[in-house]
Amino acid sequence: MKRKLRLILMLGLCLSIGIPSFAFAVASNESVEMTVGDAENELTVYLQKYHPEIQIGSEQYVDFLVDLLMFEDEKMLEKHPQYEEIKIYASEYLDQISSGGMVESKTVGNGDEIKILLDKEKQKKIETVKLEAVQQERLDAILENENSSQLVPYSAYSNNKAVAYAKKWAKDWNRAYGRHTADCTNFVSQCVFAGGKTMKKPSGTLPLIKKTTNYWYSVRFPNGRESFTYRESSSFINVGDFYTYWKQHGVKTVQYSTKKKLQNGVVLGNVVQLKNGKGKWFHSIIITGGEKGARTYCGHSKPSLDQPISKISTAVAYRALKF
Incomplete structure (x- = not known):
C-alpha cells in the first residue's frame, strides 16, 4: 500500500x-x-x-x-x-x-x-506522393542515361554574370519578373537568364502559367499604371520542370549523395537542386562563392545571400545543373 x-x-x-x-x-x-x-x-x-x-x-x-x-x-x-x-x-x-x-x-x-x-x-x-516521386526518379534516370551529345544549348553561359545577378537580388525582388510565395526556381531562372541563356516562348496568347517543359520564359506585360502581369512557363518557376527543360536542352547534370561530394564537384554559377527523403525535389539554389569543398549559395524563397552549403541538412540528395 x-x-x-x-x-x-x-x-x-x-x-x-x-x-x-x-x-x-x-x-x-x-x-x-x-x-x-x-x-x-x-x-x-x-x-x-x-x-x-x-x-x-x-x-x-x-x-x-x-x-x-x-x-x-x-x-x-x-x-x-x-x-x-x-x-x-x-x-x-x-x-x-x-x-x-x-x-x-x-x-x-x-x-x-x-x-x-x-x-x-x-x-x-x-x-x-511517394510512388509519384519514385516514378519521377525513373524518368529522371532515363534522361540522365540518354545520349544528349546531339543537343546543343541555345546560347553561351557566363558563370560570373549569373553569380553577380544572384548576389544583387538575393535579398530583393527584381520587378522585371513575377514574385512567388515559393520563389526559389523563379530566382535561379533569372540568374540563368542573366548568365546568357535565352528564353524560348511559344507563339500566340500566353496564359499566366503554362505547364510545359518545352518552353522556358517569363514575360512582363503592362497592366495599368505601374502595374504588371507576369506570364511564365512552369519550367521557369518549378523545380522539376526546370530540370527537365534544361536536361532536354543539353545541360550536363550530376547527382551527388553527400554534401562533401557536392562541394567538391560544383563551381560558381552551377544550379543545385535538393531532395528530401522519399519526397520530391523541392528547392533550387545557385552556387555563388567559397572554395572547392566549402561552397556558398544564394537563393529564394527565404532570401539567402552566400550561405554555407555545409549548414544544409545531410538528409537530402543533390543534383547540379552545369550550364
Whole structure:
C-alpha cells in the first residue's frame, strides 16, 4: 500500500514540474495511412503550439517548410510519430505551389494573400506522393542515361554574370519578373537568364502559367499604371520542370549523395537542386562563392545571400545543373 502511495506521489510530482508533453493529433507510433491533408493537420497542431504567428500558405509558412527540409532544426517536431510524412507533405506542398497547381489564393484579415492546397489535393495519400516521386526518379534516370551529345544549348553561359545577378537580388525582388510565395526556381531562372541563356516562348496568347517543359520564359506585360502581369512557363518557376527543360536542352547534370561530394564537384554559377527523403525535389539554389569543398549559395524563397552549403541538412540528395 505504501509503495502504491509513493508511486502516486511521484507521478503527481512529475506532472507538477511539467515534463514536456506533445498535444499532437496523432499520438501513436503505429503505422497510419495518412493523406496529404492529415499531414497538414498534424503540422498545423504543431505550429499553433510552437509558432502561432505562422499562417498556412503565407511566405512565413513556405520559409518554414523550406527550412524544415533543408536544415531539420525543428527538434520538437522531430519527435512527432509522423515526422517523415510531414516532410513528404512539405515537399509536395512546395512542388504544387511552385507550379501554380492545386492551390487557392485567399486574403486574410491583415490583407496578406495566402495559398492553400485544395481539398482534392489534400485527399491524396502520402503513399501516392511517394510512388509519384519514385516514378519521377525513373524518368529522371532515363534522361540522365540518354545520349544528349546531339543537343546543343541555345546560347553561351557566363558563370560570373549569373553569380553577380544572384548576389544583387538575393535579398530583393527584381520587378522585371513575377514574385512567388515559393520563389526559389523563379530566382535561379533569372540568374540563368542573366548568365546568357535565352528564353524560348511559344507563339500566340500566353496564359499566366503554362505547364510545359518545352518552353522556358517569363514575360512582363503592362497592366495599368505601374502595374504588371507576369506570364511564365512552369519550367521557369518549378523545380522539376526546370530540370527537365534544361536536361532536354543539353545541360550536363550530376547527382551527388553527400554534401562533401557536392562541394567538391560544383563551381560558381552551377544550379543545385535538393531532395528530401522519399519526397520530391523541392528547392533550387545557385552556387555563388567559397572554395572547392566549402561552397556558398544564394537563393529564394527565404532570401539567402552566400550561405554555407555545409549548414544544409545531410538528409537530402543533390543534383547540379552545369550550364
